[in-house]
Amino acid sequence: MAMGNPEKDVLEGVGPRLRALRQARSTTLADLAAETGLTASTLSRLETGKLRPTLEQLLPLARAHGVPLDDLVAAPLTGDPRIHLRPVRRSGLTIVPLTRRPGGVQAYKVVYPPAGRASTTKRQTHEGYEWFYVLTGTIRFILGEDEYVLTEGEAAEFDTRLPHWLGSADHRAAEVLTLFGPQGERAHLTPR
Structure with a gap:
């Protein structure tokens, strides 16, 4: 053969x-x-x-x-196909990258500390769109002049050029799954 x-x-x-x-x-x-x-x-x-x-x-x-x-x-798969999660700590948040594909939409799990422990509710803006889904806890979400409370199982999508802030709404930590493009990735993960 x-x-x-x-x-x-x-x-x-x-x-x-x-x-x-x-x-x-x-x-x-x-x-x-x-x-x-x-x-x-x-x-x-x-x-x-x-x-x-x-x-x-x-x-x-x-x-x-x-x-x-x-x-x-179309390289053949080599080694372990599992994604080895490496959490990043930034401004009191724990950010866990869930994808390792460069460019395009990126997925992250973000853990927000209990309310009162966040250092600020300063709103940020950057290019792109963001989508998040509340996995556990309750999220306080400020978008422009509006404020929302999202609970487990709820999701939101928004234009990140609008001033926005997310954090836990109560005494418990809150976890979200978030998706955003390259511009959002730089804004969330680049140390200041």
Whole structure:
């Protein structure tokens, strides 16, 4: 029984995946060229398999499409598929990243300390949209001039350009599942 060339097989699949990703985003070769710094001709040759992709070409394409490099080359799964959660502590909050995919929508579990222990109700603004779902406890949510109380099982979605603040509404910690794009991720996780 003849064995195929796994490296060749992997590289031959890159072109169709690149074309499918570009078409799914309704992006032209010219638009993708402007976004990645690669020429439209190079992109076309990559998509048709006439050019063997290099790492220098695949990295900007992965960034532009918002996918891990492994997705472009359909790399076989290696090692442990579990996500190893590494909580981040910031301003009294515990933030647990639940996704490790670069770009696009990110998921986090956020634990808010009991009311009264929060250092401030200072509202913040940033680009993007945010969605959150209350897992446990009760959340006090200030959006612009309005204030809401959300309990377990309730969700909210809002434009993060509006001044907003979230925190526990009572003497218990509250946990939420939150989703937001790259702009929101930077605003929530970048140390000041």
